[in-house]
Amino acid sequence: MKPLKTISTHVLIIGAGPTGLTLANLLGQADVDTLIIDRKPGTVTEPRAVSIDDESLRTMQAVGLDDAVLRDVVPGYGVHYFTRPGGRCFGKVEPTGKLYGFPKRNAFRQPLFEGTLKTGLERFANLKARFNHELLEFNQDNHGVRALIRDADGELMEVNATYLVACDGGRSPVRKQLGVEMVGSSFSSRWLVVDTDQDDDPFWQTRVYCDARRPVVEVPGPHRTRRFEFLLKPDETDEQVLSDTPLQALLHPFKGNTPASIVRKTVYTFHARVAERWQVGRVFLAGDAAHLTPPYAGQGMNSGVRDAHNLAWKLIGVLKGKMAETALLSYESERRDHAWALIRLALNLGVVMAPATILRARLISSAFAVIGLLPPLRDYFLQMRFKPKPRFTKGLVLTEGNAGKLSCGHMFPQPMLTNAQGQESLLDDSIGPGFALIQYGDHSRQRIDELQHGFWSHLEAKRILILPEPVKTMPSMPDCTVLHDRQGLLKEILGDSNTFLLLRPDRYIAAIFDKAGETKAAESLQSLFGIAQARNRTAESSIAPVFP
Incomplete structure (x- = not known):
């Protein structure tokens, strides 16, 4: 029998999405030996997340990739709220401040973003990426984690790591093997997501059509791309809405008779849930493996980037003898509350973006009209001050000062x-x-x-x-x-x-x-x-x- 190939490393990352790739770049920069694997043949090719915020761009700056990322970004876009397609604009959110050095909201395309992060890995000799590699199982003890991995040729290898970080998505196999449940809100809704390119619309703000009959979100992107999101009705099946004729009918109010260049169409079910535990021994959950966020606030991917930065510097400190291993316990205690706060924000924005009744839609537009007459309230919404600011009251911070x-x-x-x-x-x-x-x-x-x-x-x-x-x-x-x-x-x-x-x-x-x-x-x-x-x-x- 062929002997089992063995690899040893300090950190094993499962999943090469935005969270895993960000974490890998941070660890690589600190000269921490890291292996990141993904069962896909490469980074994603289809658009997924479309919004990157100022905090995430600050993390990109921390790993020296901000300029590269910004080349594929529409910076500083806001949101205009309309009563319906072709209807009245009743509210605007247009943040202009750069408190953390970058615009608060920015449009991007995930394939380009992941490609930049993947290229960034090549700067570090101590960091290895392996695609077409799948985690089969793992076990851990007081000294480390042993993982069994299958490569693209079907051969097995054993990886011995000090720590394992699961960035393997909402259906996280690692989380399931740990027996960790997702808890929280039972909120869910189905949306048809349509991504287009070759778009000639010069309007660079997000349009939200708060029409109870069919809420729609329209998001501009870089390089003449645009996304449309349609809330589906309970009796509409995936097959119906994804077929050409109904799809063109949905796009007609926005594209007219101009044929849309569709690069992706899919139906998503949005959830608002958090893992009951983010750490089990030497194994950590991050990104969608730890929390599922509705897209209304554009914070799902950004929350994963925050996870990566929070966990990375602590792993670096422990592995380099700057902190005790107990410091890692602060990862969940610091990140969980903020992740929940952003999920609640997304749910509240969902009430505005997708009103359940025509009466509620009218009440919302009337409330925005009143807000527009009161400068303090108007600026509160215009500058996005309603977004929960990052603040830790426990963890690796002093409580006074x-x-x-x-x-x-x-x-x-x-x-x-x-x-x-x-x-x-x-x-x-x-x-x-x-x-x-x-x-x-x-x-x-x-x-x-x-x-x-x-x-x-x-x-x-x-x-x-x-x-x-x-x-x-x-x-x-x-x-x-x-x-x-x-x-x-x-x-x-x-x-x-x-x-x-x-x-x-x-x-x-x-x-x-x-x-x-x-x-x-x-x-x-x-x-x-x-x-x-x-x-x-x-x-x-x-x-x-x-x-x-």
């Missing part, structure tokens, strides 16, 4: 900053992929270069002083980057707080403190990160990578 409008657990803004040479760049470009100590304000009152606790060196935190006012000569601080907030974004948010902030690699604020509170903050974070336990472990896993 404020700086202006920010608290521990908030994501830190990303302004465009100027260096001593007058060159402008986004904040994260100065930070790099790791931790950062930030001071904003008057450095004569307390200096970031005087922070002495060894914890900051342990984290290899980069020190950055951001000046709110222009100065003739930038102060010289060894081992500290000095920048100027010329556009004043932070002034409105942080005011005159002049405190220190520790940013995690995913740009959430882990701690806010002043010089007098440095020791207390550092020791509290050491406890959260399990630094004492981590120091008792070797920095590297005993499992050595061996790739054929």
Whole structure:
């Protein structure tokens, strides 16, 4: 009998969709030995997700792929709400802010996005991707995970990994083998999704037709693409609506007699559910394997990207001896509540987009008319302030500490900053992929270069002083980057707080403190990160990578 081929790695990722590919790029960038497999022959070829938000683009920036991704994006689009096709526009959402460095809503095509992420994997020698490879089964113990995998030729191999991350979709075989159930809302509805190309409509905002007789969503995309989504009635079968004549009849109000170039047509059932557990031992669930989100808020894929960034820096910290393994328990506690908040947002938007009755549709349009007369409410909706902001109240963040409008657990803004040479760049470009100590304000009152606790060196935190006012000569601080907030974004948010902030690699604020509170903050974070336990472990896993 032919001996079983064996591969060893630190992290085994199942599923090479947006979540798995993002996670793989983050791990590869940190020199963590990673194997990602997918049973498909390659990345997807058909359009699926169509919206990428500012937080996901910030993650793309973290792995150096933002410019490549943005080449295939329609940036900064909004939503216009209509009573019916050809009817009155009764409401608009057109966000213009770039709090995190990018437009809040952006149209994209998933095949192009996944292709960019897949190409990004090629930058890292410690990262291997294997398509046409299927996970058959796995088991785990206190030392690692052993997975049995079948390759494209039907040959079996064993992969020994320190951790396994399941990014294998809503029907996740890994989740099923773990015996983890999906729980939550029983909401579901069937929608016909039609993707087209060669589109000549110049309108670049999403149109939502809140027609109780047939709710429709129309989403523009890059490179003359467009998506149409039609809510199906209970008595309509998939076969009926996917056939040519009914399909052309549905598209006629939008395309007229111009034939549509259809690249994909399918019927989806949308759910709002979350896995009851996201971690079982050394196995983690992420993306659709952990949560299923209705598309009304455009947050399904984006939630998966957040999962990847949250889990990646913690796996990196544990594998490199910077944190104890117990820190990984914070993954579910931090991500679950925010994922649920976005599911609830999607359900609420679904009530607006797909009113159940004509009366409800009229009430919704009337409510928007009233909102338009009240500037505070109008701006609340216009700028998408109804979207739940990321905020952790538990996990690897301190529970106390404020700086202006920010608290521990908030994501830190990303302004465009100027260096001593007058060159402008986004904040994260100065930070790099790791931790950062930030001071904003008057450095004569307390200096970031005087922070002495060894914890900051342990984290290899980069020190950055951001000046709110222009100065003739930038102060010289060894081992500290000095920048100027010329556009004043932070002034409105942080005011005159002049405190220190520790940013995690995913740009959430882990701690806010002043010089007098440095020791207390550092020791509290050491406890959260399990630094004492981590120091008792070797920095590297005993499992050595061996790739054929």
